[in-house]
Amino acid sequence: MPSVLVVEDDPSIxxxxxxxxxxxxxxxxxxxxxxxxxxxVTQTPVDAVVLDLGLPDLDGGDALRMIRGISSVxxxxxxxxxDESEIIKILNAGADDYLVKPFSGGQLVARLSAVLRRxxxxxxxxxxxxxxxxxxPLRATVVGELAVDPAARTAYLAGRELRLTRREFxxxxxxxxxxxxxxxxxxxxTEVWREPYVDDxxxxxxxxxxxxxxxxxxxxxxxxxxxxxxxxxxxAPR
Numbered sequence: 001m002p003s004v005l006v007v008e009d010d011p012s013i014x015x016x017x018x019x020x021x022x023x024x025x026x027x028x029x030x031x032x033x034x035x036x037x038x039x040x041v042t043q044t045p046v047d048a049v050v051l052d053l054g055l056p057d058l059d060g061g062d063a064l065r066m067i068r069g070i071s072s073v074x075x076x077x078x079x080x081x082x083d084e085s086e087i088i089k090i091l092n093a094g095a096d097d098y099l100v101k102p103f104s105g106g107q108l109v110a111r112l113s114a115v116l117r118r119x120x121x122x123x124x125x126x127x128x129x130x131x132x133x134x135x136x137p138l139r140a141t142v143v144g145e146l147a148v149d150p151a152a153r154t155a156y157l158a159g160r161e162l163r164l165t166r167r168e169f170x171x172x173x174x175x176x177x178x179x180x181x182x183x184x185x186x187x188x189x190t191e192v193w194r195e196p197y198v199d200d201x202x203x204x205x206x207x208x209x210x211x212x213x214x215x216x217x218x219x220x221x222x223x224x225x226x227x228x229x230x231x232x233x234x235x236a237p238r
Contacts, residue, residue, distance in 0.1 A: 002047040002116060003027040007037040007063070008078070009056050017050060017078075020105035021112070034058030034066070041071050048116055050108070053079040053090070061093055068094035074119045076112055078103070088209045091165055097202070117194050118170075141176040144236030146214070146223060148176040157214060167192075168210050171203075175224070175234040184231035207232065 004026045008014040011032075018028045029046065031037040034055045041049065049067065053060025064075060077090050077098040087098055096115045099108060140149040145158040150173045155162045164172065174192045175183060185203045193202065207224065216222040222237040 001025060001027045003029065003045075004112065005037065005040050005046045005049045006030045007032075007034070007049060007055070007060075008052040009033060009054065010052075013052075016105075017108065020108060021050075024109045026112075032056075034060070034063035037063055038066055038070070041067055041073060045071075046073060048074045048076065048112060050076050050078055050112065051095075053077060053081060061090060064090065064093045064095060074115045076108075076115050078108075084205060084208070087205050091167065091205065091209060094165060096166060114194060119166075141173075141179060143176055143179045143234060144223065146176070146234075146236075148173050150177075162213055164210070164213065167206055168213070171206050172210060172234075175232065179234045179236075182227045182231045182233045187231070 002025075004021055006014060006017045006021070006028060008017060008030070009032050014030055014032065018030055021028045029040055029044070031040050034057050037049070037051070040046070051060055051064060051067075055063060058066075060077065060079070064077065067073065067075060074096045075094065077095045078101060079086075079090070079098060080101040081087070082100045090098055096119065097111055099111055140147070140151065142148075147156045149155070153169055155164060155169060155172055162172075170192050171188065174188065185200045188203050189200075208218070211217060211221070211224055214223050216224065218226065223234055225233050225235055227233060
C-alpha cells in the first residue's frame with residue numbers, strides 16, 4: 001500500500017484529500033505546515049508528497065526546496081497559482097507534477113498514480129488499468145552540441161552540464177532518442193509522463209523551461225522546433 005503525505009493547512013481540504021486518497025488504497029499521513037512536513041519526511045519515509053503552496057509558516061516553494069534537500073520523494077504540488085512563470089519555478093525547484101486548484105478527487109488520484117509509476121513506485125491498490133508496458137531503453141545521443149546520456153542521467157550543451165529537473169531530463173532524453181522525428185504532445189504524455197489523460201499544458205510548461213535552459217525561445221528555436229498542429233522535434237541547429 002503506497003504511503004502519501006498530504007501537506008495542507010486548510011482542515012476541510014486536508015480531510016477531503018485524506019478521504020479521497022484512502023478510498024483509493026493509499027496509506028495517508030498529513031501535516032498542516034511546512035516544518036511539520038519536513039519532520040514527517042525525515043522521520044518516516046513516504047512514497048509521495050502532495051504539497052500545498054499556501055502554508056502558514058513557509059512558502060510552499062521554500063518547503064519544496066527543503067524537502068528536495070533531504071529526500072528524492074516524488075512531490076505533487078497542489079496550488080491555486082496558475083501563472084506559467086510560477087509553475088515553471090515550482091517545477092525547477094524539483095516538483096514532479098502540479099495541480100491547479102480547484103481539482104477533482106479523480107484528477108488528484110490519476111496524477112498521483114502517474115507520478116508513482118514514473119518514479120518506479122507501485123501503483124495504488126485497486127488502481128484502474130493494467131500496468132504500463134516497459135519503456136524502450138534510451139541510448140546516449142548526440143545532436144549538434146547537445147549530448148544526452150539516459151543511463152547517467154546527464155545532459156551537456158557545448159560541454160556545459162545542463163541543470164534539469166527530473167521531468168525535463170526525461171522529456172529531453174525522449175526527444176533526443178527520436179531526434180529528427182516530429183513527436184506529438186499526446187505521445188509525450190503517453191510515453192514520457194505515461195499518463196495520456198493529462199492536458200497538453202503540462203508539456204508546454206516543461207518545453208518552455210527546457211527551451212530556456214537550451215538558450216532559445218519558441219520564436220527563435222535552435223534545437224526544439226514546433227511543427228504547428230503536429231508536435232515537436234529535436235534537431236541539430238543549422
